[in-house]
Amino acid sequence: MRTVTLLSGGVGGARLARGLAALPDLHDLTILVNVGDDEDIYGLHVSPDLDTVTYTLAGIEGPYGWGIADDTFMVMDRMAALGVDTTFRLGDADLATCLIRTSSLAGGATLSEVTHRFAAGYGLTPRLLPVTDDRLRTVVDTTTGERLSFQDYFVLRGHRDQVAALHYRGAAEAAPAPGVMSAITGADLVVIAPSNPPLSIWPILAVAGIRKAVSDARVAAVSPLFGGRALKGPADRVMAALGLPPGNAGVLAAYEGLLDLLVVDRQDADDIALSTPETRVVAADTRIGDPAAAARFAAWLVEEAA
Amino acid sequence: MRTVTLLSGGVGGARLARGLAALPDLHDLTILVNVGDDEDIYGLHVSPDLDTVTYTLAGIEGPYGWGIADDTFMVMDRMAALGVDTTFRLGDADLATCLIRTSSLAGGATLSEVTHRFAAGYGLTPRLLPVTDDRLRTVVDTTTGERLSFQDYFVLRGHRDQVAALHYRGAAEAAPAPGVMSAITGADLVVIAPSNPPLSIWPILAVAGIRKAVSDARVAAVSPLFGGRALKGPADRVMAALGLPPGNAGVLAAYEGLLDLLVVDRQDADDIALSTPETRVVAADTRIGDPAAAARFAAWLVEEAA
Numbered sequence: 367m368r369t370v371t372l373l374s375g376g377v378g379g380a381r382l383a384r385g386l387a388a389l390p391d392l393h394d395l396t397i398l399v400n401v402g403d404d405e406d407i408y409g410l411h412v413s414p415d416l417d418t419v420t421y422t423l424a425g426i427e428g429p430y431g432w433g434i435a436d437d438t439f440m441v442m443d444r445m446a447a448l449g450v451d452t453t454f455r456l457g458d459a460d461l462a463t464c465l466i467r468t469s470s471l472a473g474g475a476t477l478s479e480v481t482h483r484f485a486a487g488y489g490l491t492p493r494l495l496p497v498t499d500d501r502l503r504t505v506v507d508t509t510t511g512e513r514l515s516f517q518d519y520f521v522l523r524g525h526r527d528q529v530a531a532l533h534y535r536g537a538a539e540a541a542p543a544p545g546v547m548s549a550i551t552g553a554d555l556v557v558i559a560p561s562n563p564p565l566s567i568w569p570i571l572a573v574a575g576i577r578k579a580v581s582d583a584r585v586a587a588v589s590p591l592f593g594g595r596a597l598k599g600p601a602d603r604v605m606a607a608l609g610l611p612p613g614n615a616g617v618l619a620a621y622e623g624l625l626d627l628l629v630v631d632r633q634d635a636d637d638i639a640l641s642t643p644e645t646r647v648v649a650a651d652t653r654i655g656d657p658a659a660a661a662r663f664a665a666w667l668v669e670e671a672a
Numbered sequence: 673m674r675t676v677t678l679l680s681g682g683v684g685g686a687r688l689a690r691g692l693a694a695l696p697d698l699h700d701l702t703i704l705v706n707v708g709d710d711e712d713i714y715g716l717h718v719s720p721d722l723d724t725v726t727y728t729l730a731g732i733e734g735p736y737g738w739g740i741a742d743d744t745f746m747v748m749d750r751m752a753a754l755g756v757d758t759t760f761r762l763g764d765a766d767l768a769t770c771l772i773r774t775s776s777l778a779g780g781a782t783l784s785e786v787t788h789r790f791a792a793g794y795g796l797t798p799r800l801l802p803v804t805d806d807r808l809r810t811v812v813d814t815t816t817g818e819r820l821s822f823q824d825y826f827v828l829r830g831h832r833d834q835v836a837a838l839h840y841r842g843a844a845e846a847a848p849a850p851g852v853m854s855a856i857t858g859a860d861l862v863v864i865a866p867s868n869p870p871l872s873i874w875p876i877l878a879v880a881g882i883r884k885a886v887s888d889a890r891v892a893a894v895s896p897l898f899g900g901r902a903l904k905g906p907a908d909r910v911m912a913a914l915g916l917p918p919g920n921a922g923v924l925a926a927y928e929g930l931l932d933l934l935v936v937d938r939q940d941a942d943d944i945a946l947s948t949p950e951t952r953v954v955a956a957d958t959r960i961g962d963p964a965a966a967a968r969f970a971a972w973l974v975e976e977a978a
Binding site for chain 2: 408409410438440441444445448449450458459461462463465466468469472484487
């Protein structure tokens with residue numbers, strides 16, 4: 367296992383990325399990041415998952431796993447004073463990232479190029495790639511008949527709405543970003559991060575060609591559930607709303623046809639019984655908020671999946 | 673003199689605007705502001721003159737007459753740390769203005785509408801209008817054959833280049849913003865602020881129809897020169913480079929065919945001799961940095977021009 371590619375959403379994926387990045391023997395680590403959560407806010411191109419992964423690998427992530435540690439909010443406070451709805455609060459340092467990204471994209475750069483620029487600026491070793499440079503947006507239909515952008519659903523309304531359906535707008539027309547397909551086909555192991563399956567991983571798999579390439583690879587997924595619940599966020603509720611079975615059976619169903627290995631938390635060790643001829647289910651301590659714990663878990667995972 | 677319209681650049685115009693706004697008897701004050709200095713910087717639409725006038729009328733202008741008092745620079749510092757050239761430094765509160773403007777314009781609002789929104793937000797009584805909602809950019813040709821945007825010339829290179837020619841790109845195709853023409857034709861008095869004639873006022877006059885309307889109005893200009901020199905900025909050097917006579921003779925030439933009255937500083941009282949049958953030259957204390965001095969001067973000016 368020298369070459370590993372991680373499919374990642376935000377916080378959970380960032381923490382596993384940090385663990386994998388700490389492995390001394392890993393030859394090549396690529397992180398393919400969801401862009402379905404990207405949004406235009408205040409005229410800026412915000413890429414929450416890409417930034418969370420970047421900031422976490424740079425060791426500057428905020429206390430809740432997103433944003434930048436010790437950031438200030440001078441611009442947001444001022445915009446609020448001028449009457450702007452600033453429910454989506456971007457810190458000043460975070461805003462600097464978004465300003466550079468927005469103007470670079472307007473100047474003709476691709477999201478891949480901008481992502482590389484930040485990663486290089488922070489001296490990151492893993493390769494970070496948005497799953498696509500094209501426009502891909504997760505759209506949420508609620509049971510009350512509303513259609514919300516992801517950030518409207520997630521941030522502005524605190525993911526309280528009942529989800530009726532998800533759409534990955536643009537995914538069918540989107541091309542994988544340069545390097546994405548080879549990172550999957552050339553990987554000794556593809557890891558699916560403990561991210562929200564429908565909201566963070568399915569948009570990645572929805573990009574043309576990616577699901578097929580992943581299905582041909584050796585794949586290990588890490589469940590985001592603990593006793594059937596997400597540590598934070600609405601993964602369990604969204605999965606139930608979309609008709610998936612509860613608990614890790616739902617995670618298996620979410621990734622049907624893709625997994626060689628599913629890692630569940632040790633508190634769900636009974637789920638080992640969910641193993642099938644295709645997918646082995648194993649249990650481990652999957653709490654990886656602490657960097658040292660993430661590194662231990664990553665080392666174990668790469669060994670276990672070999 | 674109940675209805676006055678001021679043609680304004682940045683700092684000097686803002687200070688005269690503040691003086692005029694303090695007059696209790698003024699029925700209607702409109703400030704037509706240069707947009708030739710507007711620039712796209714960091715992907716933001718920066719309107720230096722509009723903002724300087726707005727901030728000064730709101731009483732929150734920075735110590736040098738531009739920007740916002742006690743502003744912080746968290747975003748700029750961060751962008752600089754990420755390798756961006758931040759010679760053009762925007763404070764965080766100033767940046768909030770630019771973010772709102774940029775996203776509003778991208779959403780289809782006009783510059784007039786955005787300007788009105790800010791003015792209303794600050795509770796300003798005078799009407800602020802950009803001279804045009806269309807794109808108008810002052811471009812500087814230097815004697816070394818370079819062509820610079822205004823902000824490159826003014827901020828990045830500190831107006832050290834020798835000017836060979838100025839172009840007001842887009843002016844010929846630009847339409848006066850709604851209300852601009854009637855503010856000129858309906859004014860009892862049009863005042864030309866002590867702004868840089870070629871850099872701040874000529875772009876206003878270059879917009880189709882405006883020079884003619886101003887030439888038909890009763891017009892008083894305030895010279896920006898003191899003993900032949902600008903208090904700050906390159907007005908005297910630019911005027912000389914463009915072949916205008918030195919001193920207030922150059923100001924008269926810059927506004928040839930337009931002025932009924934030219935007010936020069938009392939240290940240049942000898943220039944009263946420049947009076948012609950068309951244009952009366954008078955002297956007064958034209959230092960209006962202090963708000964009380966600006967109000968006294970404005971009261972005197974409106975009386976004198978009657």
